[in-house]
Amino acid sequence: MTTTAPAAAPAAAQAGPAQAGPADAGRTTEAELLLRVLGALLREDAVGLRTRTTPVDRADGRWLRLPAGDGDALLLPVAPDGYQGVYGARLPLLAWESDGRRLTTHDEVLEALGALADPADRAGFEAFAEECRQTLATMRLHDRTRDEAAAGLAAAHGADPADWTGLAGGLAHDTLAARLDHPVYPTARGRSGLDETQLRAYAPEFHPTFALRWIVVPQRDLAVAGGPAALPDAWPTPAALGLPALGGSHLALPVHPLTVGAPLRGALSAAGLAGRAVLAERPYLDVVPTLSMRTVAVSADPTLHIKVPMATSTLGLRNRRIIRPGFLADGVAGQRLLEAVIAREPRFQGVILHADETVHAHAGHELLAALCRRYPAGLDAAVVTPLAALLAEASGGRLLIDHLADRFYGGDPIALLDAYLRLLFDWQTTLFGHGIALESHQQNISLVLDHGPAGDTRMRLLLKDDDSPRVHPARVRASLGADAPLGFDDARILCEDDRPLTDMFTTITLHLCAGSYAFGLARHGRAGAGALLDLVRDRLAEAVDRLGTVAGGPGATLRERVLDAPELPVKAMVSAGTLLSKERTGAADINKHYTTGPNYLLRTEGSR
Structure with a gap:
């Protein structure tokens, strides 16, 4: 795999405190939110945090220096990330270069960054600050009511979430997911x-x-x-x-x-x-x-x-x-x-x-x-759980995927992940071969797990809400016939080439429905990140190979634009959703406005 930081980064930057996860003891709820907010703003290059900064290496790791006028600058401490950005934010957060004053609240940070933004965008920074205030209040409410909510679910559905079956049990899994942060959007709660x-x-x-x-x-x-x-x-x-x-x-x-x-x-x-x-x-x-x-x-x-x-x-x-x-x-x-x-x-x-x-x-x-x-x-009799709940904390502080693995995969969450990736990629690459990419994110796909007549584990996927796909009509008709159902109302759904399809496949199927679990399970210590990313790449490569290698065909396209691409598209959700107007982003669809990030699927010598 390619390294997640430039070769010039010193060893301290590659193994510093920023690599600790959001559950670190002693980290306040506000600092947790601010790390996610700064990480998103960095990923989306708000006010040039990616493109206008220069690296500064200090004893505690790497910082990015952003000129702020009058000879002053803002300094953002970072550490290798790799999921959808080369770097992620880390403590001790944003600081002024001139006097070392640290900005440790989202209001302070967004006020400072908003002052550097184009005047047309400053209202967006103010609106995002309000989103952060609402989210912080919700996170604190979640902290106060964690035990209350867990007790209520256990009383209604039982102690073990792997036994919450049927669609009624799936609603309880929705409750677990609703208390978990979105993999990308920092204020989703x-x-x-x-x-x-x-x-x-x-x-x-x-x-x-x-x-x-x-x-x-x-x-x-x-x-x-x-x-x-x-x-x-x-x-x-x-x-x-x-x-x-x-x-x-x-x-x-x-x-x-x-x-x-x-x-x-x-x-x-x-x-x-x-x-x-x-x-x-x-x-x-x-x-x-x-x-x-x-x-x-x-x-x-x-x-x-x-x-x-x-x-x-x-x-x-x-x-x-x-x-x-x-x-x-x-x-x-x-x-x-x-x-x-x-x-x-x-x-x-x-x-x-x-x-x-x-x-x-x-x-x-x-x-x-x-x-x-x-x-x-x-x-x-089946467990029906949204993908969004898999990494949620359940009873006993264990993840839901651990409980499901106990019941269905001999206690091995990586075996569950493996089976899921095989099915997910087989399905989604098959759709791509027909000229279709779904916006089937973690909320719109549920795992359906039960035992077959012989006692073996059976996994299925349950889909909903397919009103925003990307569809290549020529390929659909070539594979499904001239009478294929293509009666979409939204003209943005139909595409003349594969780029919108590969963008959606990458940002939804790969990033949200696969990569997030590799990085998330690594963060929770279930396996090493390298091994989990190998698993994602191998399962995707197997599915892509089934499409064939004909030049210009769907298999070759996915290999070129996903498996072997130097960079991958990344959703710029904060910019399109709140910070910038549609006139400023040029986004026809705010849910499909992209920047780029590292390809964590690439392998190079010594990268694992």
């Missing part, structure tokens, strides 16, 4: 504009149960895919909501309780429904929040999830939790396209599972919509 009371009532990290609110809408104003008869049996009639007089003319549409009030009134007015749609006073249908928060599972039937829009943002100020009609149509198109692939690739039948997302409703506004997600039957 923050919930924009929500206080502690609202978090306890509606956020997945508290595993609450609450009732949905409902509006009843004139039937002519509510578009329902498949017609009203397609709505689930759990869907209330106006009479069930206490509005019997509207039963013959109106249909019900769910509303998240946090949307009730000014956001809902504004949406109804904008859609021309003020005075014609009625908010029912009576809540109806008990639900439990999933990891995405805006998607809830019906308590009495966890195979039915309902996604409703919310007037908030996550993973960036501009990443709003709304639902446009095109999103719903694209989700159906994505589902149909995957079904067509599986029909051509029989080894994935019964192995790659998909929730049905063909039933949805929309009333002409991004806050007036609902998606009915129906999961496959027959999973009651």
